[in-house]
Amino acid sequence: MGKRPAEKAKQTPPLSDDRIRAGWQGPAGTRIHLARPQDVEAADALMATTGDGVRIIPVLRAAIEDGTAASTMLAGLGGTDAFHEAASLAFTSRPMHESLTTVSLTLVATDQQDRAVGVLSATAPGTLIETALKSGYGSEKAMALSLFVAKVHGLAVAGPARGQGIAPALLKRTWQVHQQLGYFLLYGSYWSTRTLAGHLKRREGISVSWHYIARIWREENLKPHRSGTFKLSKDPAFAEKVADVVGLYLAPPGGAVVLSVDEKTQVQALDRTQPVLPVAFAATEKRTHDYVRHGTTNLFAALNVTTGEVLGECKPNRNGANFLAFLKKAVKPHTGKEIHVALDNLSTHTTPDVKAWLAKNPHVHFHFTPVGSSWLNQIEIWFEIITRQSIRRGTFASVNVLVKQIRDYINSWNENAKPFTWTATADEILAKVLLVQTSVKKLVNNNSK
Missing domain, CATH: 3.40.630 (Aminopeptidase)
Incomplete structure (x- = not known):
């Protein structure tokens, strides 16, 4: 048959x-x-x-x-x-x-x-x-x-x-x-191959097939149906900070530990109003569009850049005291080693108590990503993964259920942890940023005419 x-x-x-x-x-x-x-x-x-x-x-x-x-x-x-x-x-x-x-x-x-x-x-x-x-x-x-x-x-x-x-x-x-x-x-207007073919015929009197347009798009690597996002950092020390953080990934100091640290704030414990329908033959998993929110938690996490292992802890609040308590826990297993921490510019990372602790622990070194450039922090990659695989599709009857799910996911991750492979050099990143800056300047100048 x-x-x-x-x-x-x-x-x-x-x-x-x-x-x-x-x-x-x-x-x-x-x-x-x-x-x-x-x-x-x-x-x-x-x-x-x-x-x-x-x-x-x-x-x-x-x-x-x-x-x-x-x-x-x-x-x-x-x-x-x-x-x-x-x-x-x-x-x-x-x-x-x-x-x-x-x-x-x-x-x-x-x-x-x-x-x-x-x-x-x-x-x-x-x-x-x-x-x-x-x-x-x-x-x-x-x-x-x-x-x-x-x-x-x-x-x-x-x-x-x-x-x-x-x-x-x-x-x-x-x-x-x-x-x-x-x-x-x-x-601006977006096109599909068929709508562009129709437009050319109606407005320009040009008769081409949508197959021909698709071939031209493939050859020229044009994707008008897709769009992305970008953000240019205004940090005056952008280049220096990029080189500093990327250097940790590509050539970490010998014998040192590199940790990527950040917080995923306001993680919501969402519970659907009706039970989730599980995946079945010829049917995808389905959930109701409406939900009940039972509260939020804040996930503090540290990624060991060399091993890929993650240490995570949920706290009801994000503040300097909770950050410092988590930081102490993150560096404790690496006593006696030089520890380099990549993190962003949140105010909770530079409170007086944190600065005082760093002064007493000179083996711990902070490396800040440029302002507005958290994407340079590897822990953000892991946050995206846990969100996609565990949090976004979950249903949580309480914050405690959400916290347990996060802990279980971290334990499962660490059973087969693998480090992310960072390939972009500082020069390559700076070259791409310069290209975007040039494009933005051209766009602004054209719009001002």
């Missing part, structure tokens, strides 16, 4: 003006779409049934009827430039209260007879925009701010349709539109 071909994972395409107007299939046979002129009366009547005295704002109602409601938002789905052009036009050609309707989204759920059975109206906060304008922001930036803090003016579902998931579906689609617009405004 032949094997069934594996189905390709479906990709959610970016939203577009046409997509929002056409709508999505909703629960219970409904369709969720942008409010149309013929929906206004029924949608407004639905709002009135909530008993809160909420109705569709008159100026927004007029905008829905003449087809200009959410027009700036819909234009923005075509890209950053389109949003800025539409926002500028809205502000220069309309009074403030009318221009706000172009960044206010009203979605309607209609049944199989095309009757409105649900409505959600998310409006732009005029006070925020007015404050932004008075603070010197341009009209485009002021309207862009509204997309990140839009408020739900009203949400209503017809009585017979309640309890069928229509309200959550309206909220989900509203969030989806605002989330994509926010992405565009922060990072």
